[in-house]
Amino acid sequence: MLYLKEKELLPFMVPDALSASTHPLASVAPQTTPEQAWALAPLIAGEPSLRFGRWIGSRFQYPRPTHRAKITRRLPERAAAVMIHGADGRVATLCLDLDTSKALKEVVDADALRLGKLLQECGLAFIEDFSPSGGRHLYVPLRERLDGPAARELVEALALRSTSLDPSPHQNLSDGCIRVPGSRHKSGGYQTLITPLSVAYDYLRRRNPPLAVLALKAALAPELKRLQARKARQAKTASAQRTSAGLSLPPNAGGDSPLRRIARTGLYDTSRYKSPSEARMAVLNHFAACGWTREQVENELNGQFPGLAALYNSANKQKRLLALEWTKAQTYVSAAKPKTPASRSREQIALINNTSPTKLTGGAHTSSRRAIHQLVNDLENIVYAVLDHRLQARGREGLSLRLLMRGLLGYMRAKETDVLDVGCRTLAAAMGKHHVTIARLLPVLAKESDGIVTKIADARRKAADIYLVQLPEHFKQLARELTWRKGRVHAIRPVFRALGDSAALVYEAIERGRYSPTTADLVRLTGISRNATTKVLAEMEAMGMVRRTGRQWRTTSISLSGLAVRLGVLEEYQAQVSRNRRDRAAWHAYLDRFVDRTLEEIDMFDPDREDHWIPPDDESIWYAA
Structure with a gap:
């Protein structure tokens, strides 16, 4: 690889011509021939060798040859791809392959624009070409070669932001290859260079400095953390599979909805x-x-669901049809909830022993909406002033208890009542925890809350445990002396399902x-150790959630919901909600076995019948959202 002399290495500045590489294909320089573009091949490749492609069955592949072919100045007469990794496993160029087999061409073009903007913001110069099939390639030359695993991690993180990006060339150290500008295409034609040839040659000679690569890593901090969490889950699953021979994950085990995949890629089953x-x-x-609004759908057309926008073919057609089709969708969903025969029959039957709680007839006193909000504000003061400090002594369990208390206050404000009949699975979905954990924490919280949370009724049939949340008499004076705090109380917002309880507090x-x-101050206020506090602050600062001004910390205006999407926690949330729905359906089906039956003497006691419900195994059953 050729480099400039040491004294000629100046701070790298991205020229204005860089933005031209992401313009429509009409801006392609007509004077750049395939033979001229092929001259860039040795500057892109990780080593000076190539592979020839051929059809193997129904797939076009680049098999490993018996003898390596060297890259020469002459353009190969058949489809060829250069090797990405060198003999040492390192790469000289990040190769981003946007493939129309993974998404529609409109999604590919949108991803190319989005990736180009990201690279430009990070100070990275890149070269771009397109193939006759509509795919795009972006090449990011590096001044210092990257190790294969580090390059793979970066490309996989970029793939999480771009649906059409295929990371497989960087996932294979021995066989990873890519067609470069000028090379022939399997269907005829050539890889056409979009970036002007002189500019592309300049980028490949000067290349991108390490500081720009570090800027890209910082911009991809949420995606890199998401990859680390995914690898940890895969390692845990692999370990479980080794210890349990019968445990296996079915396809689509990650909760990826087929319809949401269509919305991301635009590809559908014909x-x-x-x-x-x-x-x-x-x-x-x-x-x-799922309860979305039209505004939410429109906001995501240029975000995580570009495939849905591509299905409209044009912006004018999207603007004209979206409102009409959304109205049809709402009408269809509201009408597509017919009552099942079992539910209709249950409505006509009055149970002999009705264990449902008696509803008020209007004579009893009920708290007003304003009184409930005032009660929650007072309880927040007591939680911050007394309960948090009391629960700090319980260590890690105390963190979960403090957030569970905040979750109950959030439900009080949302439902405008001090009597809560929220099930463990609902609380678990809101807090990102297992429902068994919530079932274990609720009695502990009721005991440690000093009268704030009181259980007043046990769960019965389809009804959950009922808790009364109140302000005890011995806390009223303190609550009146403290001023209310600004903002809303939260249990676990989606982004903190990935960052943890400490980060949330x-x-x-x-x-x-x-x-x-x-x-x-944060160590004193939260009761979390200084090491843990420093760690979560550094992590949140890297993701742009907080910033440090002098010695003080402040929040930023970053969208926490958007960050949650980038971290992938919404997919986990959807899978948990779907799993809860299936669990409830199984439980209700079990209860229905004892309805609509004529009571006989043998039904009063059957020693061979299971009188308790065995919950499904969450480790072996997966549900798609």
């Missing part, structure tokens, strides 16, 4: 949907059934503090 309009309506029906202390706290 045997199920005959046209793009049918696929669009299926996706819109899905979002309407530290962020809350910054967000709802009466002043901008220092690190020492």
